Amino acid sequence: MVKATVIGAAGGIGQPLSLLLKQNTLITDLALYDVVNSPGVAADISHINTPSVVKGYLPPDGGLEKALTGADIVVIPAGVPRKPGMTRDDLFNINASIVRDIAVGIAAHAPKAFVLVISNPVNSTVPIVAEVLKKKGVYDPKRLFGVTTLDVVRASTFVAEAAGQPTESLKFRIPVVGGHSGVTIVPLLSQCDPKVQLDQATIDQLTNRIQFGGDEVVKAKDGAGSATLSMAFAGARFAAAVLDAASGKASSVHEYTYVDLDSEAGGKDVASKLGGNLQYFSVPVTLGKNGVEKIHPLGGMSEYEEGLVKKAVADLGGNIEKGQSFVAKSSNL
Ligand SMILES: NC(=O)c1ccc[n+]([C@@H]2O[C@H](COP(=O)([O-])OP(=O)(O)OC[C@H]3O[C@@H](n4cnc5c(N)ncnc54)[C@H](O)[C@@H]3O)[C@@H](O)[C@H]2O)c1
Numbered sequence: 001m002v003k004a005t006v007i008g009a010a011g012g013i014g015q016p017l018s019l020l021l022k023q024n025t026l027i028t029d030l031a032l033y034d035v036v037n038s039p040g041v042a043a044d045i046s047h048i049n050t051p052s053v054v055k056g057y058l059p060p061d062g063g064l065e066k067a068l069t070g071a072d073i074v075v076i077p078a079g080v081p082r083k084p085g086m087t088r089d090d091l092f093n094i095n096a097s098i099v100r101d102i103a104v105g106i107a108a109h110a111p112k113a114f115v116l117v118i119s120n121p122v123n124s125t126v127p128i129v130a131e132v133l134k135k136k137g138v139y140d141p142k143r144l145f146g147v148t149t150l151d152v153v154r155a156s157t158f159v160a161e162a163a164g165q166p167t168e169s170l171k172f173r174i175p176v177v178g179g180h181s182g183v184t185i186v187p188l189l190s191q192c193d194p195k196v197q198l199d200q201a202t203i204d205q206l207t208n209r210i211q212f213g214g215d216e217v218v219k220a221k222d223g224a225g226s227a228t229l230s231m232a233f234a235g236a237r238f239a240a241a242v243l244d245a246a247s248g249k250a251s252s253v254h255e256y257t258y259v260d261l262d263s264e265a266g267g268k269d270v271a272s273k274l275g276g277n278l279q280y281f282s283v284p285v286t287l288g289k290n291g292v293e294k295i296h297p298l299g300g301m302s303e304y305e306e307g308l309v310k311k312a313v314a315d316l317g318g319n320i321e322k323g324q325s326f327v328a329k330s331s332n333l
């Protein structure tokens with residue numbers, strides 16, 4: 001039995017993500033929570049003849065508690081998206097408290113669940129969840145993930161296009177490390193598998209496109225939000241990876257995700273190579289029964305990529321601190 005809960009299930013990401021999770025046959029219970037419309041989304045999705053039983057929950061009558069109780073995995077796309085001209089950090093003022101309050105619910109009702117944070121700014125919302133879980137005495141860094149899979153998905157697509165093989169994007173695997181906003185997103189094109197020969201101008205252009213791919217969608221949607229469908233795909237893919245590893249369905253699951261480097265999974269080596277005391281970074285991980293089993297080194301980098309990492313580290317420190325001090329200043333915990 002595997003219960004998956006989506007918080008923010010009626011939103012632009014939440015609906016297609018819930019649809020994709022309904023197709024995951026490892027999931028037996030799918031709980032859809034939102035502050036609006038979740039019963040309708042649940043009724044609709046529940047007619048699909050895959051194994052999971054779907055229920056929708058709203059805030060009255062303990063909806064959050066019911067949605068979370070017994071959850072093995074909680075995916076959080078709740079909160080507001082960007083409009084043109086905004087940075088992800090501009091969402092902090094609204095989304096920080098939304099994510100904090102959801103984390104309080106997780107601490108009380110699903111303390112052992114894998115928690116997958118999609119809500120932006122991910123660089124800060126993941127530390128917010130961690131600090132709440134720490135305050136409540138239930139924090140396990142191996143079970144908390146910032147979802148950065150969309151950056152990895154974009155990198156494959158854009159590199160395949162640049163290599164003149166747009167229909168072969170699944171074949172191109174590119175590590176993307178760091179955080180999830182602008183220059184904190186660091187594609188390691190030199191490690192592309194299979195190798196691609198790119199001149200420096202193309203590397204510059206691809207790096208910029210991967211770092212600012214989110215802006216491309218925000219601009220195209222012209223005020224109607226940010227990436228939802230590609231994010232749902234990426235979120236469902238990452239959730240499936242976590243569940244495949246936890247259930248033993250797959251023996252070696254390798255992903256990139258924004259995690260606490262200070263876990264038993266071996267992130268301290270990465271942190272010390274990054275210089276300073278950076279606590280969170282998107283890194284290559286092996287997933288296992290209990291979440292992050294091993295954090296791997298970032299691997300060989302070009303001088304150009306080392307420069308990108310330096311810029312990412314400089315920005316990330318402030319983003320992380322902002323999330324941590326928000327929780328420290330929250331008097332209602
Ligand atoms: N990590 C990533 O790669 C990535 C990619 C795309 C979008 N995002 C982020 O995901 C978030 C959601 O984006 P969206 O386009 O789905 O937005 P949306 O506005 O379409 O949907 C958000 C949903 O969250 C719900 N919500 C608000 N407060 C809530 C609460 N307290 N509890 C439960 N639900 C609540 C809303 O009712 C809404 O249905 C944004 O912050 C966006 O920036 C992250």
Ligand SMILES: O=C(O)C[C@H](O)C(=O)O
Nearest residue numbers: 082088120214215226227
């Ligand atoms: O760009 C955004 O604000 C949404 C998301 O983080 C993305 O990368 O598409």
